[in-house]
Amino acid sequence: MHIPDGxxxxxxSVSTTAISAAILAGSLRKVNQQVEPQQIxxxxxxxxxxxxxxxxxxxxxxxxxxxxxxxxxxxxxLGPLSGFIIITIALIAMALLFQxxxxxxxxxxxxxxxxxxxxxxxxxxxxxxxxxxxIVIAGLITGLVSSALLALELYASDMLDLSAGxxxxxxxxxSAGLIEGLATLMIVLFIRKVKPEIMGSMV
Amino acid sequence: MNHAFLDRYAxxxxxxxxxxASIKMLFTLSALGLLLLVVPFVSHTWGWVLIITYAGLxxxxxxxxxxxxxFLLTRSTLVLxxxxxxxxxxxxxxxxxxxxxxxxxxxxxxxxxxxxxLISTTPFNSILKQLSRWGASRLMIIIFSFMYRYFFLLVGExxxxxxxxxxxxxxxxxxxxxKTYANxxxxxxxxxxxxxxxxxxxxxxxxxxxxxx
Numbered sequence: 001m002h003i004p005d006g007x008x009x010x011x012x013s014v015s016t017t018a019i020s021a022a023i024l025a026g027s028l029r030k031v032n033q034q035v036e037p038q039q040i041x042x043x044x045x046x047x048x049x050x051x052x053x054x055x056x057x058x059x060x061x062x063x064x065x066x067x068x069x070x071x072x073x074x075x076x077x078l079g080p081l082s083g084f085i086i087i088t089i090a091l092i093a094m095a096l097l098f099q100x101x102x103x104x105x106x107x108x109x110x111x112x113x114x115x116x117x118x119x120x121x122x123x124x125x126x127x128x129x130x131x132x133x134x135i136v137i138a139g140l141i142t143g144l145v146s147s148a149l150l151a152l153e154l155y156a157s158d159m160l161d162l163s164a165g166x167x168x169x170x171x172x173x174x175s176a177g178l179i180e181g182l183a184t185l186m187i188v189l190f191i192r193k194v195k196p197e198i199m200g201s202m203v
Numbered sequence: 204m205n206h207a208f209l210d211r212y213a214x215x216x217x218x219x220x221x222x223x224a225s226i227k228m229l230f231t232l233s234a235l236g237l238l239l240l241v242v243p244f245v246s247h248t249w250g251w252v253l254i255i256t257y258a259g260l261x262x263x264x265x266x267x268x269x270x271x272x273x274f275l276l277t278r279s280t281l282v283l284x285x286x287x288x289x290x291x292x293x294x295x296x297x298x299x300x301x302x303x304x305x306x307x308x309x310x311x312x313x314x315x316x317x318x319x320x321l322i323s324t325t326p327f328n329s330i331l332k333q334l335s336r337w338g339a340s341r342l343m344i345i346i347f348s349f350m351y352r353y354f355f356l357l358v359g360e361x362x363x364x365x366x367x368x369x370x371x372x373x374x375x376x377x378x379x380x381x382k383t384y385a386n387x388x389x390x391x392x393x394x395x396x397x398x399x400x401x402x403x404x405x406x407x408x409x410x411x412x413x414x415x416x
Contacts, residue, residue: 004282005314006307007289010240028340035342037413041406042399043342044349045357049395051350052357053388059380068388077392089346096322096330097209099281099315103232104239159289159307161296186385187392195393 001150001173002094002109005102009157016153017107023115024088027081034203035082043078043086043202050074050090055098058183066176071117072125072138073184077191078202080122087114108153116146135188136181143177144170209354212270212323219268224329225336231321234261235314242310247302254309261316270323279315286311327351341415353398360394361387 008016035043050070057065070090075083088110095101101109121142128134147169154160191198213220219227238257242250265275286308293299299307321330328348335344364387368375375383403411 001285004285004311005235005239005318006286006311009243013239028342032340032342032415035413037407037411038400038403040342040345040413040415041349041402042396044346045353045395045399045402046392047346047350048353048357049392051354052361052391056361056388058384058388073392085343085346089343089350093347093350096318097327099278099319102314103235103318104314154289158298159293161292161298164296165292183381183385183388186382187389190386190389191393194389195396198393198396 001147002091002101002113003105003150003153004099005104007157007159008105008108008153012108012153012156013104014107016111017104020088020107020110020115023084024110027084030203031082031085039082039202043082046074046078047086047089047093050086051093054090054094054100058179060179066179068180068183069113069117071114072121072135072142072180073187075118075122076125076135076184076188077199079200080118080203082202083118083122084114087118108150112146112149112153116149117142120145132185132189135185136178139181139184140174140178143180144174146177147173209351210322210325210327212268212274213326215269215324217267217269217324219264219324222324224325224333227321227325228330228333231317234317238310238313238317242306247306250306254306254313257313258309261313261320264320265316268320268324270320275316275319275323278319279312282311282315283308345415349402353402356398357391357395361391364390 053068053070056067058068059065069087071083071087074086078086091101091109091113092106095103095106095109121138124138124141125131125134128137148166150173151160151162151166151169155162155165188199234257237253242253245253265272290299290304290307294301294304328351331344331347331351335341368383368387372383
């Protein structure tokens with residue numbers, strides 16, 4: 001869920017932007033040191049890919065659909081640091097070109113979607129043995145934590161009643177996270193079958 | 204395929220389009236700053252004065268820019284599902300007065316409107332150039348420009364994949380449909396990798412060595 005401008009108070013807006021900017025600067029420094037020339041256009045085209053799948057409605061049956069964030073997928077395929085950069089760029093583009101999200105809420109959105117998806121999601125995927133189960137659990141945990149963060153940020157901005165808000169956010173985005181985990185698993189299995197050499201190609 | 208549908212009004216001809224990108228970007232940032240960082244700290248009356256002045260200024264700029272108003276207004280309403288949900292919940296739980304509800308919705312609509320006006324009067328490439336002048340990371344700017352350049356090609360790819368799926372299966376449901384869509388996204392990702400490889404070969408031919416400075 002992308003938070004639009006106008007819902008976070010200045011304190012929340014500034015602090016989340018500072019956190020996300022620090023993560024972004026760290027990731028950029030590390031990736032800049034290690035990036036190989038052919039990976040530069042790759043990151044660009046993958047940013048386009050993420051931008052596209054965030055707009056694409058993924059059908060889940062019963063007439064409903066979800067939008068994947070792609071954070072877990074990109075981190076598993078490339079690596080969490082380059083993943084964070086790519087997802088953040090896609091989020092900025094979504095805010096500027098498609099009016100999903102905002103400028104002053106960008107830090108919060110990057111933290112909730114890219115930060116949680118790339119670092120916590122990827123960490124869970126690596127920590128839990130048995131990679132099929134671990135991808136689904138990573139998706140679920142990502143969904144739960146980023147919705148909890150979203151609820152907290154809105155609560156701190158006096159836009160949401162914490163107990164009721166947390167419960168509804170957790171149930172909606174927890175299930176969206178589970179679906180993202182399942183979809184990520186299917187996509188990763190497909191790529192392993194068709195073009196396994198692209199797995200884990202960056203930091 | 205329409206080549207520039209992401210910022211399709213950015214190449215119109217108007218006094219606003221002719222202004223340097225830096226001025227428009229600074230103006231948009233300060234307008235948003237005023238709306239989002241100042242309005243919360245003033246009284247409701249002053250809040251409304253600021254919001255109405257802001258709205259008047261934005262409408263004036265929109266008219267000068269010659270960007271179709273219907274486009275600006277319909278795109279701005281994309282924010283409504285989120286903002287209406289939040290304010291209605293807050294109103295009924297007693298957290299918001301009617302006034303607060305209106306202020307919040309107006310703030311979110313006007314923020315989106317300001318961003319739309321910037322993006323409809325300034326080509327995306329000029330925005331990137333300006334960001335780079337302000338010291339944004341070279342790697343980020345390059346990723347941004349690739350993203351912008353290849354987006355419409357990937358849209359073409361996914362359209363052809365969707366056509367292929369529709370031709371082979373007239374109706375899919377449940378798990379099968381889910382799996383087919385996952386494979387489709389996987390295929391799109393593989394094609395993105397292939398595309399990036401061809402792009403890199405073309406860049407190498409023109410002398411690119413990976414030097415970003």
